[in-house]
Amino acid sequence: MARQMKDLSVRRSDTRKLILGLISIGLGLLVILVFNRPFSSSTVSTFLMTPGGYTEGVMDDILVPARMSLWISGGIMILAGLYHLFVGFGKKETTFLILFSILFVFSFLVYVSADKRINIASLFSSALSMAVPITLGAFSGILCERSGVVNIAIEGMMLMGAMVGSIVGSVTGSIWLGLIAAMLSSALLALVHAWLSIKYKINQIISGTVINIFSTGMTSFISSMFLQNIQSLNKTPRFPNVSIPLLSKIPFFGPVLFSNSLFVYGMILLLVVLQFALFRTRWGLRLRSVGEHPKAADTLGINVYRTRYMAVILGGLVAGFGGAYFSLGSVGRFDEGMTAGKGFIGLAAMIFGGWIPFKAMLAGILFGFADALASSVSILRSPIPGQFINMLPYIVTIVVLAGVVGSGSGPAAAGTPYDKE
Amino acid sequence: MANQTPPNNQPTEEKTGTVEIFMEELGRKPERRQSWLGRFWTSIQIPFLAILSGLLLGSVIIILTSANVYSGFRDGFLPGIKAIGNAIVGAYTPLFAGAFGSPSRIIEALRTGERIGRAFKPFTQSLVETTPYLLSGLAMALGFRAGVFNVGGEGQIYIGAVVATYVGLSFTGLPQAIHMPFAMLAGLLGGALWGFIPGWLKAKTGSHEVINTIMMNYIALRLIEYLLTGPMTRTGSGGMPISNTVEPSARIPMMFDPPITLHWGFVLSIVVAILVWFMLFKTTWGFNLQIAGANKYAAKYAGLNINLWTVMGMTLSGALAGLCGSTQVLGVTYSMGLGVSAGYGFDSIALALLANNNPLGCILSALLFGLLRTGSRTMMSNTGIPLDIVSIIQAFILMFIAAPAIIRTVYRLKGPKESDKQLVNVSNWGGN
Numbered sequence: 063m064a065r066q067m068k069d070l071s072v073r074r075s076d077t078r079k080l081i082l083g084l085i086s087i088g089l090g091l092l093v094i095l096v097f098n099r100p101f102s103s104s105t106v107s108t109f110l111m112t113p114g115g116y117t118e119g120v121m122d123d124i125l126v127p128a129r130m131s132l133w134i135s136g137g138i139m140i141l142a143g144l145y146h147l148f149v150g151f152g153k154k155e156t157t158f159l160i161l162f163s164i165l166f167v168f169s170f171l172v173y174v175s176a177d178k179r180i181n182i183a184s185l186f187s188s189a190l191s192m193a194v195p196i197t198l199g200a201f202s203g204i205l206c207e208r209s210g211v212v213n214i215a216i217e218g219m220m221l222m223g224a225m226v227g228s229i230v231g232s233v234t235g236s237i238w239l240g241l242i243a244a245m246l247s248s249a250l251l252a253l254v255h256a257w258l259s260i261k262y263k264i265n266q267i268i269s270g271t272v273i274n275i276f277s278t279g280m281t282s283f284i285s286s287m288f289l290q291n292i293q294s295l296n297k298t299p300r301f302p303n304v305s306i307p308l309l310s311k312i313p314f315f316g317p318v319l320f321s322n323s324l325f326v327y328g329m330i331l332l333l334v335v336l337q338f339a340l341f342r343t344r345w346g347l348r349l350r351s352v353g354e355h356p357k358a359a360d361t362l363g364i365n366v367y368r369t370r371y372m373a374v375i376l377g378g379l380v381a382g383f384g385g386a387y388f389s390l391g392s393v394g395r396f397d398e399g400m401t402a403g404k405g406f407i408g409l410a411a412m413i414f415g416g417w418i419p420f421k422a423m424l425a426g427i428l429f430g431f432a433d434a435l436a437s438s439v440s441i442l443r444s445p446i447p448g449q450f451i452n453m454l455p456y457i458v459t460i461v462v463l464a465g466v467v468g469s470g471s472g473p474a475a476a477g478t479p480y481d482k483e
Numbered sequence: 484m485a486n487q488t489p490p491n492n493q494p495t496e497e498k499t500g501t502v503e504i505f506m507e508e509l510g511r512k513p514e515r516r517q518s519w520l521g522r523f524w525t526s527i528q529i530p531f532l533a534i535l536s537g538l539l540l541g542s543v544i545i546i547l548t549s550a551n552v553y554s555g556f557r558d559g560f561l562p563g564i565k566a567i568g569n570a571i572v573g574a575y576t577p578l579f580a581g582a583f584g585s586p587s588r589i590i591e592a593l594r595t596g597e598r599i600g601r602a603f604k605p606f607t608q609s610l611v612e613t614t615p616y617l618l619s620g621l622a623m624a625l626g627f628r629a630g631v632f633n634v635g636g637e638g639q640i641y642i643g644a645v646v647a648t649y650v651g652l653s654f655t656g657l658p659q660a661i662h663m664p665f666a667m668l669a670g671l672l673g674g675a676l677w678g679f680i681p682g683w684l685k686a687k688t689g690s691h692e693v694i695n696t697i698m699m700n701y702i703a704l705r706l707i708e709y710l711l712t713g714p715m716t717r718t719g720s721g722g723m724p725i726s727n728t729v730e731p732s733a734r735i736p737m738m739f740d741p742p743i744t745l746h747w748g749f750v751l752s753i754v755v756a757i758l759v760w761f762m763l764f765k766t767t768w769g770f771n772l773q774i775a776g777a778n779k780y781a782a783k784y785a786g787l788n789i790n791l792w793t794v795m796g797m798t799l800s801g802a803l804a805g806l807c808g809s810t811q812v813l814g815v816t817y818s819m820g821l822g823v824s825a826g827y828g829f830d831s832i833a834l835a836l837l838a839n840n841n842p843l844g845c846i847l848s849a850l851l852f853g854l855l856r857t858g859s860r861t862m863m864s865n866t867g868i869p870l871d872i873v874s875i876i877q878a879f880i881l882m883f884i885a886a887p888a889i890i891r892t893v894y895r896l897k898g899p900k901e902s903d904k905q906l907v908n909v910s911n912w913g914g915n
C-alpha cells in the first residue's frame with residue numbers, strides 16, 4: 063500500500079513537472095513571439111510609481127524599453143521551463159513558480175503599457191484593497207473549516223454584513239457602530255449555520271446554500287423596499303484613509319502600503335492574531351484537532367460541539383468585518399449583490415493557501431491583483447479583454463484543487479457532522 | 484445530548500462495509516402497516532409542512548416590514564391586528580391572482596367564450612416560468628441521485644443559453660424543423676461540457692465538485708460578459724451586454740395565440756422529466772447510477788466503475804441545465820442577456836430537495852416555484868412588496884426540508900426519527 067502510494071506520488075510529480083515545464087516554455091514563447099511583435103526597438107513602456115494625488119512618498123516614473131525587456135524576460139522563462147522539464151527544481155518548485163509568475167506579470171505589464179503609461183503604484187494599492195474582502199472571507203473559511211465545518215455561506219454573510227453595516231452606519235452616523243452591527247449580523251447567520259449543521263447535522267453545503275439564498279433575498283428585499291426610496295438610510299460615513307507617520311513617506315511603498323483604509327490594517331492585524339492563535343496556542347491546537355479527528359479530540363475531553371459553534375461564530379464575525387468593507391470601507395452605501403462573488407473567491411483563496419492564514423492572504427492579494435489588473439487593462443484598451451484576466455483566480459483555484467500546483471487537501475473532518483455516541 | 488441517530492445515518496467510514504450494511508438490512512423490523520392514506524400523508528407531510536412554514540415565515544417578514552402594521556399598533560391593539568390581516572390579505576391576494584388568474588375573469592371567459600386568452604394569461608405565464616425551474620431542478624435531482632452536488636447550474640444555464648443563441652443567430656435559411664432542435668441540442672451540449680469538466684476533475688483528481696462548479700459559474704459569467712460586450716454584442720447596443728435576437732427559425736413555437744406566451748418548451752420539459760424518471764427508476768442504467776451515488780463502497784463491490792458514473796452524473800446534470808438555458812433563450816427572451824437565468828441554478832437546489840430528488844416530484848415543486856415567482860410579480864406591482872420575498876420563502880423551505888427535525892419539533896409530529904435519512908450523499912471537502 064505504502065509503496066503504491068509512493069509510486070503514485072512519483073508519477074504524479076512527474077506529470078506535474080512535464081505540465082509545468084511545458085506551460086513555462088509556452089508562456090515564454092508567448093512573450094517573445096506575441097507580446098514582442100508590434101514593438102520597435104525604441105518603444106518605451108512608462109510605469110508611474112506614485113498613485114494619483116499623493117504628495118508624500120513620491121517616486122520618479124520608470125521608463126522600460128519594451129523590446130529588450132521582453133526578450134530578456136521571455137528568454138529567462140523559456141530557460142527556466144527547459145530546466146524544470148529536464149532537471150527539475152525539486153523542492154524549490156514553489157519559489158520557481160512565484161518568480162516565474164512575477165516575470166510573466168511584468169512582461170504582461172510592459173506589453174499592455176507600451177507607448178502608454180500605467181500607474182503601477184495605483185495598481186498595487188488597489189490590489190491591496192481589493193484583496194481585503196477576499197482575504198477576510200478566506201480567514202472566515204479557515205476558522206470554520208479548521209474546526210470541521212464547511213462554510214460556503216461566507217458570500218451571504220458578507221452581503222448581510224454590508225447591508226446592516228450601511229444601514230446602522232447611516233442611522234447612527236457612526237462608522238464603528240456600523241462595523242459592530244455588520245459583524246453581529248453575520249455572526250447571527252453563522253449561528254444559524256452552526257445550529258443547522260452541528261445540531262441538526264444537515265449537509266453543510268445545503269445549510270450554506272440556505273443562508274446564501276436567504277441573504278441574497280433578504281438584502282435585495284430590504285434594499286428595494288427601503289434603501290432605494292429613503293436615501294438617508296443608505297448614506298453611511300466611510301472609514302478614512304490613515305497614513306502611518308514616517309513610514310508613509312517612503313517612496314512607492316509609503317503610499318501603497320502605509321496609507322490605507324483601516325480595513326487593510328485590520329486584515330494584517332487579524333492575520334497575525336489568527337496565524338499565532340491557530341498554530342501556537344492550545345486553543346488553536348484544540349480547534350484544529352476537532353477538525354481533523356473529532357472522535358480523538360472528544361476522547362481527550364475537548365467539547366467538539368462547543369468548539370465548532372465557537373469557530374463558526376468567530377468565522378461569522380470575520381465575514382461580517384469583510385462584508386462591512388464593501389459599504390463602510392469602500393463606497394459608503396449598499397447596492398444589491400455588491401459582494402459579487404468575493405466570498406466564494408475567498409473560499410478559493412483559502413484552498414489556494416492550503417488552509418493557512420498567511421498563505422491565504424498571499425492568495426487573496428494575488429486574486430485582488432488580478433481584479434485590479436483587469437480593470438486597469440480595460441482602461442488601457444489592450445487587445446486582451448479584462449474579463450479573461452478576471453477569470454484567472456477561478457482557473458487557478460481549479461488547477462490548485464486538481465493538485466497540479468500545490469496540494470489541495472483540507473482538514474480531514476471538514477464537512478462531516480460529529481455524532482457523539 | 485439526545486443524539487441517538489441510528490448507525491445508517493452516519494457518514495460512511497471505512498469500517499462500514501457492505502457486509503455490515505447487509506446485516507443491518509436483514510435485521511430491520513418490517514414497518515408497521517398503514518392505510519394508503521396514512522402512508523400518503525407520511526410521505527408528503529414534511530414537504531407540505533415545509534412549504535406551509537416557508538409561506539408563514541414569509542408573511543412574518545411582510546408584516547414586519549409593513550408600515551401600516553406599525554401605524555395600526557400605534558392606534559391600539561385591535562387596529563394593529565386588523566392591519567396585520569390587511570397586510571397578509573393584501574399581499575397574498577395579488578400573489579394568487581397573479582399566479583392563477585383572477586377567478587371571476589376565468590368564469591366570465593368560460594361562460595361567454597370571450598377573452599379566454601386574457602383570463603388564462605396569468606396561469607400560462609406561471610407555466611412559462613415553471614419550465615426553466617423544472618429543467619434546472621431535474622439537473623440537480625439527477626446530480627444528487629448520482630451522488631454529485633452540482634452547484635454549477637447557473638453557469639451551465641448561461642453556457643447553454645449562449646451556445647444556443649450563437650447557433651440561433653449565426654445560421655440563416657435553415658428550416659425550423661432543423662434549426663430549432665439543432666440550437667437546443669447545441670445548448671444542451673454546451674451545458675454538458677460545463678458539467679463534464681468538474682465531473683472529470685472529480686473522477687480524475689478527486690477535487691471537490693462543489694468548489695469547482697462554483698468556480699465554473701464565475702468563469703462562465705466572465706466569458707458571457709466578454710462575448711456579449713465583444714464578439715456577440717448587439718449592433719448598436721452601446722456596450723450593453725446583450726446579443727442580437729435569434730433567427731425566427733430557431734425559436735420554439737408557441738402553443739396558443741397571443742397574448743398567451745406559453746411555448747412548447749413547457750411540454751418538452753414535462754417529457755424530459757418523465758424520461759429522466761424512467762431512466763432513473765426503470766432501467767439498469769439508472770439503478771447503477773443511483774448505487775454509485777448512494778454508496779460508493781457497495782457500488783465498487785458490485786463492480787461498477789465509480790469514476791465513470793461520477794462523470795456521467797455531472798455531464799448529464801450539466802446537459803439538463805444547458806437545455807434549461809437554451810429553452811429560455813429560444814422560447815422566452817430570443818436574445819442572450821445577463822438576466823437569462825434569474826437564479827434558477829441555485830433555487831433549483833431547493834426545488835430538487837423539496838421533490839426528494841424524484842423527477843416526477845420535480846414537476847410539482849417546479850410548478851410551485853413557477854407560481855410563486857409569477858404571482859410575486861403581480862404582488863410587486865400591486866403592493867410594492869419586492870420580488871425577492873420569493874427567495875426568502877424558498878430559503879426557508881429548503882431549510883425545513885433539509886432539517887425535518889425542526890418541522891417535527893414545531894408541529895409535534897410523532898414520526899420515527901429513523902426516516903430522516905440524509906437528503907444528499909456528498910463526499911467530504913478537499914477530496915478526502
